[in-house]
Amino acid sequence: MSAQIRLWDIHGGIHPAENKSQSTTRGLEQVPLPRQLVLPLLQHIGNHAEPVVQVGDRVLKGQLLASAQGQFSCPVHAPTSGVISAIGPAPYPHVSGLAEPAITLDNDGEDRWTPLDPMADYQSVEPLELLERIAAAGISGLGGAGFPTARKLLSRPEHPIHTLIINGAECEPYITADDMCMRHHAARIIAGIEVLMHILKPARILIGIEDNKPEAISAMRDAAQQCAAQVVAIPTKYPSGGEKQLIQILTGEEIPSGGLPADIGMLCQNIATVLAIHDAVLLGKPLISRIVTLTGAALDRPTNVEALIGTPIRELLAFAGLQPARLHRLVLGGPMMGYTVAAYAPIIKTSNCLLAATLDELPPPPPALPCIRCGLCAEACPAQLLPQQLHWFALGKDYPQLQRQNLFDCIECGACAYVCPSSIPLVQYFRAGKSEIRALERQHTRAEQSRQRFEQRQERLQREAEQRERDRQERAEKAARAKAAREAKAAEDRAAAPAEASDLARVQAGKANTLSPEQKQLKIAAATARMALKKAQKQLAANPDNTDLQAQIPALEQALAEAEQAFEQATSQEGS
Amino acid sequence: MTIILTAVITLLVLALIFGAVLGYAAVRFRVEGDPIVDQINALLPQTQCGQCGHPGCKPYAQAIANGEPINKCPPGGEATIQALADLLDVEALPLDGEHGEEKPPTVAYIREAECIGCTKCIQACPVDAILGAAKQMHTVIVDECTGCDLCVEPCPVDCIDMLPLPVTPQNWRWSPPQPAPLTDKMPQRGVA
Numbered sequence: 001m002s003a004q005i006r007l008w009d010i011h012g013g014i015h016p017a018e019n020k021s022q023s024t025t026r027g028l029e030q031v032p033l034p035r036q037l038v039l040p041l042l043q044h045i046g047n048h049a050e051p052v053v054q055v056g057d058r059v060l061k062g063q064l065l066a067s068a069q070g071q072f073s074c075p076v077h078a079p080t081s082g083v084i085s086a087i088g089p090a091p092y093p094h095v096s097g098l099a100e101p102a103i104t105l106d107n108d109g110e111d112r113w114t115p116l117d118p119m120a121d122y123q124s125v126e127p128l129e130l131l132e133r134i135a136a137a138g139i140s141g142l143g144g145a146g147f148p149t150a151r152k153l154l155s156r157p158e159h160p161i162h163t164l165i166i167n168g169a170e171c172e173p174y175i176t177a178d179d180m181c182m183r184h185h186a187a188r189i190i191a192g193i194e195v196l197m198h199i200l201k202p203a204r205i206l207i208g209i210e211d212n213k214p215e216a217i218s219a220m221r222d223a224a225q226q227c228a229a230q231v232v233a234i235p236t237k238y239p240s241g242g243e244k245q246l247i248q249i250l251t252g253e254e255i256p257s258g259g260l261p262a263d264i265g266m267l268c269q270n271i272a273t274v275l276a277i278h279d280a281v282l283l284g285k286p287l288i289s290r291i292v293t294l295t296g297a298a299l300d301r302p303t304n305v306e307a308l309i310g311t312p313i314r315e316l317l318a319f320a321g322l323q324p325a326r327l328h329r330l331v332l333g334g335p336m337m338g339y340t341v342a343a344y345a346p347i348i349k350t351s352n353c354l355l356a357a358t359l360d361e362l363p364p365p366p367p368a369l370p371c372i373r374c375g376l377c378a379e380a381c382p383a384q385l386l387p388q389q390l391h392w393f394a395l396g397k398d399y400p401q402l403q404r405q406n407l408f409d410c411i412e413c414g415a416c417a418y419v420c421p422s423s424i425p426l427v428q429y430f431r432a433g434k435s436e437i438r439a440l441e442r443q444h445t446r447a448e449q450s451r452q453r454f455e456q457r458q459e460r461l462q463r464e465a466e467q468r469e470r471d472r473q474e475r476a477e478k479a480a481r482a483k484a485a486r487e488a489k490a491a492e493d494r495a496a497a498p499a500e501a502s503d504l505a506r507v508q509a510g511k512a513n514t515l516s517p518e519q520k521q522l523k524i525a526a527a528t529a530r531m532a533l534k535k536a537q538k539q540l541a542a543n544p545d546n547t548d549l550q551a552q553i554p555a556l557e558q559a560l561a562e563a564e565q566a567f568e569q570a571t572s573q574e575g576s
Numbered sequence: 577m578t579i580i581l582t583a584v585i586t587l588l589v590l591a592l593i594f595g596a597v598l599g600y601a602a603v604r605f606r607v608e609g610d611p612i613v614d615q616i617n618a619l620l621p622q623t624q625c626g627q628c629g630h631p632g633c634k635p636y637a638q639a640i641a642n643g644e645p646i647n648k649c650p651p652g653g654e655a656t657i658q659a660l661a662d663l664l665d666v667e668a669l670p671l672d673g674e675h676g677e678e679k680p681p682t683v684a685y686i687r688e689a690e691c692i693g694c695t696k697c698i699q700a701c702p703v704d705a706i707l708g709a710a711k712q713m714h715t716v717i718v719d720e721c722t723g724c725d726l727c728v729e730p731c732p733v734d735c736i737d738m739l740p741l742p743v744t745p746q747n748w749r750w751s752p753p754q755p756a757p758l759t760d761k762m763p764q765r766g767v768a
Contacts, residue, residue, distance in 0.1 A: 042745075096748040368753065394752065425753045432752035439749055447622035450722045453703040454624045454632055 005206070005232060008252040010245045012380040013237040014415045016336070018212060019174045023295040026303040028184045031319050033107050037310030038090045039065060039076050040102040043348040044140035045147050046072030051103055057084045060114035062286050065103050068135065074148050074349075075138040077286035078105055079308035081112040093313070093332050093348055095339040102346075105310065116284035127199040130281060137280030138287045138349075143167060143241075143270030144333065146350040149277065153199060153267070162265040164202040165250060166193060166274055168209040168216065169234060169241030172334035175353040177291045178271045180304040182209070182216035185275055186223035192278030193229050200267065205229040206250045212236040238336065239413040243268045245382050257409050272352075292347055294320035296356035298327040307347060313354060314343040322356055329362050331355040336414040369422035377416035377426060383409045387416035387426050394429040399437050407433055519570045526563035533560050613641045619659045623651040624702035625724030627676045632702060640664070647671050651723070653678035682723040682738040684716045690735035697727035697736060 041048040049066035053059060059078045066076040083106045090102035122130060135150035166189075170178040182189060193205060207224070209217050211233040220231045234240055234249050244255045247266055255261055261268055269277075272290060279285040288309055295302040300321030307316055313330070314322075331338040333353055347354075355362075377387035385406055393401040410430050417426040533556040540549045617637035628648035630636040640646055646660040647669040654671065661668035671678060686697070686706075693711040705721045708714030716727075728736050741747075 092745060094745040094748070095750075096743070096745055098743060098745050098748060100745055428750065428753045431750040435749040439747065442747070443621075446722075447620075449720070450622040450624065450703050451617070451633065453705070453720060454622065455634070457702065457704050458632075 005230065005250075006252075007232070007234060008249055010237070010240065010248050010382050011384045012382045012415060013239065013245075014380055014418050015236070016173050016238055016418065018236070019295070019335075020176050020179070020212065023174070023176045023293050023302040023304055024179065026301065028180050028291065029303050029305050029319075031305045031307050031311065031316060033080055033109065033111060034308065034311045034315045035107055036085070036312070037079055037082075037105045037107065037308060038102050038312065038346040039079070039105060039310040040090065040092050040100045040346070040348055041066050041076060042092075042100055043076065043146060043309070043350065044074040045145065046070070046074070048101060049073055049076050051087050053084050053087075053103070055084050055087055058082070058108075059084060059105065060112055062114045062116065062288060064286075065105075068138075068148075071151055072148060074140045075136065075286075076103065077138055077288050078114075079288040079310055080105070080107050081110050082106050082108040091342065091345040093341045093345040093351060095341070097342055118284040119281055122195060122281050123198055130195065130199050134277055134280055137276070137285070139273060139276045139280060140287075140349055141270060142272035142276060142290055142349060142352070143243075144337075144350055144352060146348075149269070149273055152269075153196075159262050159265050161200045161262065161267045162203045163251060163267075164193075164196060164200055164205045165247055165261075165266060165268040166205065166207040166229070166271060167241060167243065167246055167268050168207055168213075168220070168271040169246055170213070170271075171210055171236070171238045171241035172336050172353075173238070174295050174355050175293050175334045176295070176304055177293045177352045179213045179216050180293075181271050181275060181291050182213070183219050186216075186219040188278045189220070189271060189274050190223045190227050190229065191282060192274035192276075193224075194227060195277055195281045196269065196274065197228065202267075207231045208234050208240075208246050208250050210234055210236045210240060239382055239411065239415065242382065242411050242413060244411070257406055287349060290347075290349065290351070292316065292351060293353040294356075295353065296327075296331075297358040297361050298323055298356035309349055310346045312344060312346050313341065316347065316354060317343060317356055320356075326358045327356050328359040329357045331357060331362070335362060336418070337412060365425060366423045368424045371422055371424060374421060376419040376421065380415040380419045382413060382415060383411055385410055387430075390433070391424060391426055391429055394433045397436070399433070399440060402433050403437065407437070410434075516570070519567065522563065522567040522570050526560065526567045529556065529560040529563040532556050610638075610641060613637045615663060616640050616660065619652075619656060619663060620649060621652040621656060621722075623722040623724045625651060625722070625726060626702075627651070629675070645669060645672065648675045650676035650678050651681075680740055682740050683718050683721040684723065684725075684727055685718075685737045685739050686714055686716055687735040687737065688713050688715060690733055692733055694732055696730040696732065700726045700730045702726060 041051065047069040050069050051066045053063075053065050059065065059081065061078055061081045063078045064075055065078050065084075068075045084103060085106045086104040088101060089099035090104060092098065092100035092102070094100070119125065119133070131150045131153055134153070135148065139149040141147045141149060141152065168178050168182055170176070193207075196202075197205065205228055207220060207229055209220065209231065211217070217231060217233050224231055232250060234246075239245055240249055243261060247261055247268060248254055251266070253264055253266070255266075256263060276287045276290075280287065289306055290309065291304055292307045293302075293304050294316055299317065300323060303320055305316065305319065313332075317330075329340055330343055331354070332341040332351055333339065333355070335355060335357070338353070338355060371388060371391060373388060375388065377391075378385075381387055383406075390402060390405050390407055390410070393399075393405060407430060412427050412431060414427050417424065417428075420426060533553070536549055536552050536556050540546065540553060543549065613634070614637075617634050620633040620637060622633050624632045626632065627650050628636045628639075630639055636644070636649065640660065646664065646666065647657050649656050650671060654668075657668050657671065660666075684706075691708075691713045693708060693713060695708065695710050695714070697714060698706045698708055702724060703720055703722055705717045706714050706727060707717060723738065723741075725738060728734075728738065
């Protein structure tokens with residue numbers, strides 16, 4: 001479908017020299033396998049990936065090297081087969097030149113794939129499962145921001161997506177990576193769009209391409225004939241490729257300040273990201289390579305290459321015939337938004353262009369002059385901000401005012417600095433202001449966290465002190481109780497001693513009372529008789545033949561019986 | 577006489593009405609705590625370092641609310657003094673050097689091989705950012721450390737270093753350009 005739709009215009013914008021033709025004459029080339037690849041664990045916005053391999057491990061092409069940590073993270077895969085030679089800080093393509101944790105992979109030259117799991121009939125699969133597949137393939141936005149794609153696809157579940165926008169505008173001078181991608185992989189891109197259609201079920205799909213890429217437009221139109229997607233040629237103007245700007249050009253709708261396209265039911269994906277989604281879903285391939293533009297007058301043969309993620313920049317430049325003597329500045333990205341990098345850093349998922357510029361191409365900026373309040377910057381700003389006002393507040397470090405003037409809606413496109421007659425490096429002011437505000441916010445969150453921890457600690461200490469105090473009191477009470485008990489016992493003992501004495505007296509008295517003198521005498525008599533009987537029995541036992549004793553025994557027995565009877569009679573009389 | 581009486585009665589009635597309204601408002605819109613102390617506390621850096629002479633930021637906030645000078649907080653530095661001056665509408669004083677100098681933020685690192693596990697630093701840490709147990713190695717939770725220095729002093733084997741926070745691509749900051757000089761003279765321009 002290629003029916004004309006109404007186009008809108010964005011505010012401002014500029015028309016810098018395009019410089020795109022240099023790198024499009026050689027088609028899409030393959031670079032020789034680099035000897036060593038450096039794979040940073042942070043190639044996206046969000047958390048670092050966590051390595052799942054160890055130094056010395058042998059890995060296959062496409063094997064998982066580091067897994068995602070949380071929702072805002074992306075896994076990293078091996079771009080070729082080889083041996084892990086290091087895990088640790090390594091060069092990173094960042095303007096600061098600081099190192100970042102990375103996995104270093106020594107190529108074994110075999111380029112052997114791990115078994116892949118292609119999915120031909122994705123239409124019978126639930127969208128959520130496809131999203132998991134996209135997340136597992138390590139896809140983050142390849143347009144430059146590096147937002148994890150699966151996360152972006154479900155960013156606002158409460159807002160259904162009615163318009164899917166595919167960004168092929170590629171508005172920045174020099175860069176032709178998306179152009180080449182569309183020229184060579186149009187069919188795969190359209191298949192990737194169909195995957196997105198299955199996931200999002202949008203009512204319309206618009207592919208926005210700037211009209212300075214006629215080959216790409218015709219290739220995409222040819223490929224999209226059977227597809228609901230509509231290829232729209234938009235007028236060439238920088239920065240029409242910004243997400244918010246492209247949406248405005250294609251639909252006339254503006255994204256609210258601080259909001260996402262999903263807030264108004266739209267979603268924007270870059271051409272190269274769609275291609276990666278196709279490869280991940282239909283071929284089962286993780287994101288391990290991307291198209292990079294190698295351009296600039298310091299290169300003998302500027303071109304576009306399909307480069308493995310992690311390829312050192314210097315190897316790519318050598319492939320394109322770098323003339324070190326001519327090189328003045330090496331820029332990652334385009335001349336408007338790119339930044340200077342070191343050649344020993346690797347390319348990552350977001351690197352779309354390497355600009356090896358000569359002194360004539362990117363001359364050092366002339367010294368900045370005072371602002372003359374001409375207002376050209378405000379006319380050029382595609383976000384309809386007031387760069388001049390922002391500049392004053394940035395100079396005065398008035399961060400609250402900068403935020404009130406919507407500094408964070410600035411897309412850092414550089415249009416204001418481009419038109420500034422005083423050559424004021426406005427974007428640098430805004431970037432510095434933004435990073436300062438972010439640092440202050442981080443500091444504030446940290447302070448808040450520390451305050452909470454301090455207060456919790458104070459509470460804990462107080463609780464512990466109270467507990468100790470309670471324990472102490474308890475112990476004191478216990479001691480007091482024990483003391484009281486001891487004292488009570490002692491008093492009781494003292495009280496009990498006379499009582500015992502009287503008991504003894506009573507018993508003695510009782511005994512005395514029970515036996516009268518006659519009874520005593522009778523008892524003594526009975527006992528004497530018993531003793532005499534026992535004595536006689538003993539003697540008889542010793543001398544069984546003694547007849548005298550034999551005769552005495554019955555008499556003694558009778559005497560004992562009489563004595564006992566008399567005593568019993570006496571006691572029973574007493575008792576009754 | 578009647579006029580005077582009317583006036584007095586009117587004023588009395590008005591006084592009663594307003595008294596009732598104020599009394600009601602005092603109960604209905606009662607503010608828990610001292611809002612100004614909380615506002616001051618929110619501006620302090622919460623390092624809990626005690627360099628101001630108070631046992632933590634909240635007590636200093638309380639003291640400021642009671643009229644103490646606002647320039648006793650070295651970790652907050654000029655920015656905090658300025659913010660406090662704006663909040664309290666007082667003059668921003670230069671930092672009182674008696675309480676220390678403004679330093680870049682640091683975090684504590686324990687040289688773990690040397691740690692004897694005495695727990696003294698754990699007890700000193702105002703934000704519970706040190707992990708360990710008796711006769712076990714201790715370590716600092718870097719994300720929680722406020723860089724207050726309070727653990728350095730109690731360490732019997734001097735195995736705690738205060739190191740500046742490492743700069744990573746995530747917390748690296750763009751530096752602002754040098755502002756254009758404000759002179760009458762036209763600077764020499766290069767190729768425009």
